[in-house]
Amino acid sequence: MAIKFILPTTLVTLLLSQGAAFAQEAAVAEAALSPTLQRLLFLAAALVFLSIAFVMGRNRATAMRNTVAMMHSLPGFHGAVAVQWGALGAFAGVIAHAITGYPMGMLGAVIFAVALALMGVAYALTTIKPDFRARTFTERSVMAFLILCSLVAVLTTVGIVASLVFETAHFFQLYPASEFFFSTVWNPKFGGGSSLGIWPLIWGTLYVSAIALIVAVPIGLMSAVYLAEYASPRVRSWAKPAIEILAGIPTIVYGLFALITVGPLLRDYFAQPMGLGDSSSSVMTAGLVMGIMVIPFVSSLSDDIINAVPQSLRDGSLGLGATPSETVRKVVLPAALPGIVGAVLLAASRAIGETMIVVMGAGAAAKLSLNPFEAMTTVTVKIVSQLTGDTEFASPETLVAFALGLTLFTLTLGLNIVALVIVRKYREQYE
Amino acid sequence: MKDMNMETRVLIQPNKIEARNVQVYYGDNHAIKDVDVDILDKTVTAFIGPSGCGKSTFLRCLNRMNDTIASCRVEGLIKIEGEDINDPRVDPVQLRAKVGMVFQKPNPFPKSIYDNVAYGPKIHGLTKNKAELDEVVESCLRRAALWGEVKDRLSAPGTSLSGGQQQRLCIARAIATSPEVLLMDEPCSALDPIATAQVEELIDDLRSQFSVVIVTHSMQQAARVSQRTAFFHLGYVVEYGETSQIFTNPKDPRTESYITGRIG
Secondary structure: OOOOOOHHHHHHHHHHHHHHHHHHHHHOOOOOOOOOHHHHHHHHHHHHHHHHHHHHHHHHHHHHHHHOOOOOOHHHHHHOOOOOOOOHHHHHHHHHHHHOOOOOOHHHHHHHHHHHHHHHHHHHHHHHHOOOHHHHHHHHHHHHHHHHHHHHHHHHHHHHHHHHHHHHHHHHOOOOOOHHHHHHOOEOOOOOOOOOOOOOHHHHHHHHHHHHHHHHHHHHHHHHHHHHHHHHHHHHHHHHOOOHHHHHHOOHHHHHHHHHHHHHHHHHHHHHOOOOOOOOOHHHHHHHHHHHOOOOOOHHHHHHHHOOHHHHHHHHHHHOOOOHHHHHHHHHHHHHHHHHHHHHHHHHHHHOOOOHHHHHHHHOOOOOOOOOOOOOOOOOHHHHHHOOOOOOEEEEEEEHHHHOOOOOOOHHHHHHHHHHHHHHHHHOOOO | OOOHHHHHHHHHHOEEEEEEEEEEEEOEHHHHHHEEEEEEEEEEEEEEEOOOOOOOHHHHHHOOOOHHHHOOEEEEEEEEEEEEOOOOOOOOOHHHEEEEEEOOOOOOOOOOOHHHHHHHHHHHOOOOOOHHHHHHHHHHHOOOOOOOOOOOOOOOHHHOOOEEEEEEEEHHHHHHHOEEEEEOOOOOOOOOOHHHHHHHHHHHHHOOEEEEEOOOOOOHHHHOOOOOEEEEEEEEEEEEEEEEHHHHHHOOHHHHHHHHOOOO
């Protein structure tokens, strides 16, 4: 069972905001003809060109096939090789231009790409020989293409982490690391002289997430057990989608719910009567609402995992005279444990990275307190508030966002590693 | 001579299970029709017949495992020691503790070997302390002819054993609840000939204490291990009697066709 890992969305957005500026500059360079039309034309031309390349390659191979005793590959594969070389040439041309910043202008770029593509096709036509293994070549290209696609995801992750590390190092040149890690005060001032201690934020993050998990894990797990073990197919067919709808509600709606309903309710009926303060935004509000939001992550995944436990194990247990609940507790859940831990972890990552519900439910005051009815805030909220309005990455007050991001990343990564260790140790493997 | 002895011995055994006019439906499909079978105590009874003829379905009626299948409906009378098992007052959980079951595919729980065997005694509270439980586990593993192979690694997972060992572990697990009847649904179909021989030998030993009902596709196996045999065909019991009589002198032409390999 793979452990899933979520990069908090806030981090990605942070980095994209930097990238967007660069993309805008590039866009200006090609604004002569309507850019969309330009691209469509280019794409259509490329398709026509590659079709011609295919036909040329195939016809040439067919002609050769009639003159020799035996060809390794069918003519179609030789055509495919011509397409691959042509596409490679065009692609290389476009990339080379994009990297060097269009030194020859848009028209020059197109001509350059076409020339490279023609060279590719010409080369491909010379490779057509009876013993050339065009079929094997095509298979390898397919694999290379698939590897390339998966590399995009991997390299993006590497890039994000590298950029976080780099900018964090930059931050620590401007602001002492000892202050950041050991100070318990978070008080940024844009004029300078701020104290940027991370502990109030980490504490808020963990506190809110813990409450969310305390709400979501039991409810999610129990409903998963009901759906998988007890519910009739008819109930299951509408109850499961109904729970999953919870995951489709935008977090801003949850935020509103926290701000308008849950917050005042908790204040009036719990916090004030118990003398625990009179703030309507509190850790408890955000935690409860976030807990409801992550219930479907726990229940839906756990349900799938419990369903994957073989029926033979249930039969074996029931056949020994165990009750259905004994069977669930002693056989099904232990067998499903690794997957369930994975589901909980996914929920935890989701809770730690959540921003909107915290802003609206728990407020933005960085505080170190045990009182769950007090307003606190989390790492992600502070990343957002440090960058809103001012995006000049030069002062410690903005660069701290990267250090916070890296801390968050390390936190979720650490959580994953711990969970993996737990799963490996306690897993009860079934066939 | 041997057959004579068996006959006298069988005759004095009382009926352990009586089934009268049993019908089973899966939705609209009438799977078991008018089945009357008496199962004797301390005897191995084999159910043979082609695939889909209803042997396993009928076997699962005897401990009400069919309750777990929503579309399944059972009619007719099944009595174990004179008590109607489909009576609403009967708790299927207790019934299953009394009528143990071994399945076609070995299905050890994802737990240690020890915990697999201790599972039944623990949930039924059959032992008072750890020492007693240890004793039960050891004696069950011994009777399942597995003790010698696993005594040094009782905490190893049950799934780490070989297929034949797993099936003997499942038998040990089933007898640990001290059942009176042991149902076996093709217990050797996933095993190699050596493991099969071991399990068959074990079945013969178990006969001294339990009434064993075994579903099998192997007619040689039915002939080797059972004293009585029922031949199922298309949901009916075509013929039921002494194993030796069924295999040497079948009365019904369908039975003869099946055991000589012409149908099925």
